[in-house]
Amino acid sequence: MQKTTEKKDTDLNDIMTMADNPEVIAFSGGLPDPALFPEKALAQAYQKAISQDRGVFQYHSAQGNLQLRQQLANRCQKDGQINAQAENVLITQGGQQAITLIAEMVLSKGCGIAVESPTYLGALNVFDQYQPNYYQIPLDENGMEIDKLAEQLELHPEIKLIYTVPDFQNPTGTSMSLTRRKQLADLAAKYQVYVLEDSPYRDLTYTGSQLPTIKSFDQTGHVIFISSFSKILSPALRTGWVIAASDVIGKLTELKAASDLCSPEITQRSICCYLTDNSLDQHIAQLCQNYQKKQKVMLGAIKDYFPSWAKATSPKGGFFIWVELPEKLDAGKLLIESVLPKYQVCYVPASAVYAGASKKNGFRLSYVGNSPDKIVEGIKRLGTCLKHV
């Protein structure tokens, strides 16, 4: 729960650049496996959408295409147990723009934000611009420790936003328990604080069943749910969405209009066509099968090649495994001095995912983007490196 606004020494962009070298086995990026993009179905969807009528090339509403918003509202009712209509949906440029717009609506310079510790580095990149006071809430195997959050909310009325990734959290892979989801919705109502529920990995459940969203327990309109097609269809669509109370959607739509007028109609109609003509759920089932296999391979290789003091999580879905190192080790320093130049492997170091770079002894591994062989080879190299520190 350290409170700090120091500059991080590694940012999203640097890591993206590092991973660009083809010699490097990159476990760093949250990039889906390109071999699994449904390229034919997407190509057909684009062709169909573009040939419908010339209106597809025009400006459209800032809130987004009505049919797509309806399709997403239906999907959220079914999968997230959220009672949403098209008016409760805003289309954004990926989940990232959703975070940006919500931050714009809620935050002001120097306000307080409660975040998981560690958390998604792309969200920190947005929040950092407000030079906030971070209240870092620890995670255990049931997600964010809600009793510790409650203490902070009671002590610090300056907290304006609670940011959480409740499903297969980025970067640790842990999920928030059902009880805590209810407790979190109750706390948001009690303290009149917005909860940003960021759930791009939710559909990628490998074992067990999906839990209801935090939003499904929201009685007061304080929970804002966001997700995107980046992990379940294609990141190049740059299409995410917000589900919220209609007054919140109204404010966010104004901010969206000021920010970039509207999202591309061509893309939105293409996604509508894809969803109408294909089973997204069937595609997701294929992703889950493939990614679960790779996760097993990575966890097996970690067991085989990592020293026993490196502790890895075993998530039930999503993209990531978190590895905790002994406190004295700085994973960022190790990455730049040894892992990357000598072993040609890349991960996301702790400093990038703890607010204010407040912890250094850990790293995030993504298992989805590489072949099983590359995963074993990369983990083997990384294990050799760790055994020599």
Place this chain on the structure above:
Amino acid sequence: MQKTTEKKDTDLNDIMTMADNPEVIAFSGGLPDPALFPEKALAQAYQKAISQDRGVFQYHSAQGNLQLRQQLANRCQKDGQINAQAENVLITQGGQQAITLIAEMVLSKGCGIAVESPTYLGALNVFDQYQPNYYQIPLDENGMEIDKLAEQLELHPEIKLIYTVPDFQNPTGTSMSLTRRKQLADLAAKYQVYVLEDSPYRDLTYTGSQLPTIKSFDQTGHVIFISSFSKILSPALRTGWVIAASDVIGKLTELKAASDLCSPEITQRSICCYLTDNSLDQHIAQLCQNYQKKQKVMLGAIKDYFPSWAKATSPKGGFFIWVELPEKLDAGKLLIESVLPKYQVCYVPASAVYAGASKKNGFRLSYVGNSPDKIVEGIKRLGTCLKHV
């Protein structure tokens, strides 16, 4: 040069919504004529880009596709006399996101901004969020009055940004003279203030030849040029670009990454394919021919049907004509009470395009989106309305 931060009573979104009713003859939106979208060529470009390789569906760099940046740098060298390389280009979600990112880089709460009076309402929507002190610089037939700008810069060191639309200005249609372009670049250097040169209408020159950009006179890196494909190809591409010194591009790229990670690769590669396989200049020549004809029709109808006290500009290109009314008339009030409900015509009223809604007696007409018949009908209705005030 009034200095104010009052809330405007009409915003972009409201106007977009008003114009949505099919009964209304909308001269309000800056929407291109959909009949002129090169739909076949764009459909082919998308098909080609999507079938190239699976990488098109993946995340890509925040700065944008290298080939597209190279194509844009070449185009700017040829047409704008700007000495730019791919490293000087950032791809954005339309020109609007370019304005948003530049504002984020340069502005802080309560700082000063110099804007043309009137100016582009979408830019005011961005700037208003910083609650700035606006220094409104009047325009004459040679664009922004640079001597008045110089006075304000000398008096107010708090001015951090000069925003201008030098080519076929939005909303007046006037263009900045060559002399003033040079003077503006010199002032930016002298006072170390950024100039945001926003030029989406530049290529739509109907008579006379293009003037060099302000950026072409920039010796110190203080001029940031932006443009977009929205007016010359299709707004649904949501693709604009920034041309600036490489350190400025570096900062803006960081802000872009935090804001929405990257622009969609599918769109960027499709534009590359379009530019490689088609002549954009030939397409623009067709747009100019069509839009110039419509402008003549509108100016003719204004002469025939408007009372003589309504003074219209005669721009040499672009989308817009500005109509100045006698001081006592409030064009916004007139729009809501009479023009829209009784005559079913829509325009952009002065209050939306003067910072702080500081003037009310004028409106912007766009002539590009309607057929000549509709233009005559709409102007006739509007003239009848004006004659009855």
